[in-house]
Amino acid sequence: MAETDIDALRVVGREIDGHVPDVAPALAWEDRLLHYNLVNPSNRRGFTIIVVGTGLAGAAAAAALGELGYNVEVFTYHDMPRRAHSVAAQGGVNSPRSRKVDNDSIERFVKDTIKGGDFRGREADAFRLGQEGVRVIDHMQAIGAPFAREYGGQLATRSFGGVQVSRTYYTRGQTGQQLEIASAHALSRQVAAGTCHLHARQEMLDLIVKDGRACGIVVRDLVSGAVRAMTAHAVILATGGYGNIYYKATLAKNSNATAIWRAHKRGAYFANPAFVQIHPTALPLMSQWQSKKILMSESLRNDGRIWAPKAKGDTRDPNAIPEDERDYFLERRYPAFGNLVPRDVASRNIRERIDAGYGVGPLANAVYLDFRDAIGRLGRSVVRERYSNLFDMYTEQTGEDPFTTPMRIAPSVHFTMGGLWSDFDMMTSIPGLFVGGECGWSYHGANRLGANSLLSGCVDGWFTLPYSVPNYLAGYLGEPVLPLDDPAVTETLAEVEARTQRLTANKGIHGPDYFAERLGGILDVYASVSRNPADLPGAIREIRALRDQFWREVKVIGTADRLNQELETAGRVADYLELAELLVLDALDRDESAGAHFRTDHVTPDGEAMRDDDHWTFVSAWQAPPTTGPGAGKPIRNYEPLVFTAVPLQQRNYK
């Protein structure tokens, strides 16, 4: 696209520093640990740390800092910590403990992670993830996660998500649940011990920044409606991903972007917002009223064969379609990997078939995932043993039996690799503001490997932030938290109140969900499995128009001084309407394809994503637009160059 178009929309900023120690990436974490400042045990309770979120990353960070003796204030919008969306993860958690003789190692884990992420993640962070990831299983097992065991009493592993070794630990199909409950319980232990104070049903609506440092947050009590501020020496955001910006995703209904978006508007850079993972095997929407998408584990692709009819608009019963009229398009296009190509490749191909008119099901929005041949080859009982809980879930949701009728599946937004930019210490561009888990970026680059997110939540919370946050705090020994009557506090509070007031006072005509659905529709068309740069400026215009319409026409029933779920939704949708523009801008700006970011103008001769390493080997770290000056209103794209020394740059090939 022409230079001038994009220049009208954004400003190119400066090179920023990820503060990775100047040693080989494999040694970076060890080196950093040696140089971290410590806080004396007797001084720790003098420091207050706010943790927002009780998912794997937040519950762990809070519990670990509590165990060390800090005063921790923990916030969640749920009624209890255990409900966080991490609880829904199914497949497993990676850990390169490398016990088997299948030649796994930390180096191989890093290679898989970096390569899987299409070379847009930070290598040193991936090393830390692997190095600290080794002890995650030991800890999670000790605090209560009943990992699957072999008959000899050792931990069992499975292979997952296209890697060639077996490093995924699991508890049946409910690994996220067991890790989340164990972490939430560890947090409960600190609540009982008095080191952590739990503030449930409280939603963070803004970040308080004073002299460039994060000093606290503004929260709304979701039951009483009361808005108040809390100040602290440091703030950790562990608030999860923003995939629900697409309206219907596999994420929990309440997952949202407000915490990170508010922080972004206060100065935190936003990394690679356009890197969104679309999972190939979710249940398709079956009616307009279906409220969200449901993930079917990707392990199904080990035995199921994906196909669409060879004829367009074929509405016959799948079992009535003869073999030579079926198109096993993944096997046809990718003979080497077949149905096991990575998530982004599978999703793009499935979506291509559906959009080209070959979709099946009542809404013609799915393709088949067929177990007929697996049942013939392995027998019913083996297939049942491997997949019974997934088959049951499918039957519960659809009323159909995958043993007799092929499953229908469709791609769905599932995970956001983008998030608040942070340096090697997990500190954002606002000193004192840290991130952990899916709301950050760094490990997964442009595409996340299966089972690496539960790992990153655990590593960030248990084994990284407890080192890096004290290093920051050590510089503020003896300093009190910001007083609540400081203008930085009262002004932020007033802005939140005004915003809430504006939403409830609006005499509009549509509930907030109306706008969320329309926004999701725009993103789904223009910024999903593939992105055509010619369309993206139009998408930005549509988003802006929708945002204007929102503020004119949104209707929030009820008042702000009580439990009001419409008000909660309205605030979240208002933030999505801003973040969506940045997401599309990032997709337009990044003039290459990488992982899940597939640009139709950067395609290899055989139709695959083509990176442009010469110009784009960096993370985009977006800075909120200045309000005055020549670049007023335009987001600034700063960049942190990425250097690959342990895993040399190479093109992915799954043919």
Add this chain to the structure above:
Amino acid sequence: MRLILEVWRQASPQAQGHFEPYEIADAREEMSLLELLDRLNHQLIEANQDPVAFESDCREGICGTCGIDVNGTPHGPEDNVPACGQHVRSFHDGDTVRIEPFRAAGFTIIRDLIVDRTGLDRIIQAGGTVAVDAGTAMDADSVLVTHEQSEQALDFAACIGCGACVSACPNGAAYLFTGAKLKHLSLMPHGRMERGKRAVSMVAQMEHEFGPCSQIGECALACPAGVPLSAIATVNAERLRAMLRHRDN
């Protein structure tokens, strides 16, 4: 399909509640009960009326956030399925469906269908935890656990904390919930270290907030995670064991 919903409306914990009838003219078999409530709320918002407050999050049966009584049964007509997995196909055209919050002395109504279930979390805080600090655990492969034992632990650890067991129980007891945690941790090597101490403190907290158990068994029928009924026996067994042994473990 046409359904009449009688929905409990209550503005605050102190307010008087009542059933309000609503008609849904276009319910569809494939809707979940929560999607039916979404549909109702959509209708109410269009008509500028206050939508029904209810809770949910994952909508796939694992987070335990949803929870409503449907025609007097926690979660709905199908056994062992949470509200988000219950479907309109269980009903017939013209049926009246009565939807109210989980009813139990231990759960206060916050608004409409939302109740306060944090009493369950206080049972956990009382001792449903394992005293191992980050980084101090030994290699999990040098702690042997049989395949059977880890599977059994998971049967009990599968509890989603929704509180249906309490609501199903005529006494409002939390035995299934508490027993599930006691059993789960008693099967874990590190969990066993505080087995006796935990039984005493968790049971005391449970009795403080919830009712007594008279072994009726409604709880296990309602449980969306299929926690075995034997969990209720675990409570007394673990308590007795602790009383006789006077040991932490």
